[in-house]
Amino acid sequence: MTDFSQRFIFADTDIRGEIVSLEQSLQEILGNHNYPAVVESLLGEFAAAAILLGSTIKFEGSLTLQARSDGEVPVIMAEVTHDKTVRAIARDCQDASSDDFRVLLAKGTLAITIDPKHGQRYQGIVPLEGANLGECLGHYFEQSEQLKTHVKLSADNQRSCGILLQQLPVGKVGDAELREQQWEHISQLVGTTRPDEMLAVSSHQMLYRLFHEDKVEMFAAHDVSFACSCSRERVLNAVATLGEEEARKALAQTGAISMNCDFCNSQYRVEEIDLSSIFNSDNSQTVH
Ligand SMILES: [Zn+2]
Structure with a gap:
């Protein structure tokens, strides 16, 4: 040990x-x-x-x-x-x-x-x-x-x-x-x-x-x-707190939002399909 x-x-x-x-x-x-x-x-x-x-x-x-x-x-x-x-x-x-x-x-x-x-x-x-x-x-x-x-x-x-x-x-x-x-x-x-x-x-x-x-x-x-406490779930939560408009803007610039954990060097990539599930935007009737 x-x-x-x-x-x-x-x-x-x-x-x-x-x-x-x-x-x-x-x-x-x-x-x-x-x-x-x-x-x-x-x-x-x-x-x-x-x-x-x-x-x-x-x-x-x-x-x-x-x-x-x-x-x-x-x-x-x-x-x-x-x-x-x-x-x-x-x-x-x-x-x-x-x-x-x-x-x-x-x-x-x-x-x-x-x-x-x-x-x-x-x-x-x-x-x-x-x-x-x-x-x-x-x-x-x-x-x-x-x-x-x-x-x-x-x-x-x-x-x-x-x-x-x-x-x-x-x-x-x-x-x-x-x-x-x-x-x-x-x-x-x-x-x-x-x-x-x-x-x-x-x-x-x-x-x-x-x-x-x-x-x-x-x-x-x-x-x-x-051990590092980073996770894909945490990254998606962080993107959610940006709000849909900001998140879509960030995604539009580069095609994907990339995040790198400074502690353990894990790479996370957030794409269009993730934003759709985060913001549930396939439901166009949602009133914000
Ligand atoms: Zn990490």
């Missing part, structure tokens, strides 16, 4: 953790795109982060992590579903070259959107303040959920990995000072890890290196895979 996420807890503490490692799915995300190297790494981090954040989703639906900025990468996003599929994309960033996160995503904002299939959509937006995506997510959780959170991410164009630690609300440990000590100890261990060290070993080796003196309980790992 090369692509997985896995939950763990530290015994006798209120601290939970999650690790993620992506190889095959990262390569599918990056495939056919020719992104600059710095964008490939950033996409890897976004994909890993989305998996970490989405690991607690208990409903059918999706979680999207999206940044917009005035920097070298204007838009970047990763989306995960409850069944642990991931897709990700960056736009308009062919000239990106900085290795500084603050230049790539200068004056950026980070939006986390949780979209249940049934129920209310939720979105939180924070300024991108931090030297890397992990730090920004730490700030996000402290502001929005008041939960101490430490996120560390690392990626190149072959592999992406991440670790999330979170101090849960008071549970097993009633003593405030002990809670604080435990958090300091465990988050400091992660804080000392360099990104290149994370990529050099497997996620399980990394956990062992960091926490072999602490009691860690691992839960079952979950497979992660690349």
Whole structure:
């Protein structure tokens, strides 16, 4: 299993953790795109982060992590579903070259959107303040959920990995000072890890290196895979929202409406016969 996420807890503490490692799915995300190297790494981090954040989703639906900025990468996003599929994309960033996160995503904002299939959509937006995506997510959780959170991410164009630690609300440990000590100890261990060290070993080796003196309980790992939610049905729905007049105009210009999914490169072609069924225009008596 090369692509997985896995939950763990530290015994006798209120601290939970999650690790993620992506190889095959990262390569599918990056495939056919020719992104600059710095964008490939950033996409890897976004994909890993989305998996970490989405690991607690208990409903059918999706979680999207999206940044917009005035920097070298204007838009970047990763989306995960409850069944642990991931897709990700960056736009308009062919000239990106900085290795500084603050230049790539200068004056950026980070939006986390949780979209249940049934129920209310939720979105939180924070300024991108931090030297890397992990730090920004730490700030996000402290502001929005008041939960101490430490996120560390690392990626190149072959592999992406991440670790999330979170101090849960008071549970097993009633003593405030002990809670604080435990958090300091465990988050400091992660804080000392360099990104290149994370990529050099497997996620399980990394956990062992960091926490072999602490009691860690691992839960079952979950497979992660690349998948795209685009479909012909969605394309036809998008054409329907154009309205018949606009759609027919677009079709008349080129003979067919072509659409290409940016995430997975699928090609969709909408022709005259499709418009007829979308707009039901074989019924000339329809009054609009
Ligand atoms: Zn697609």
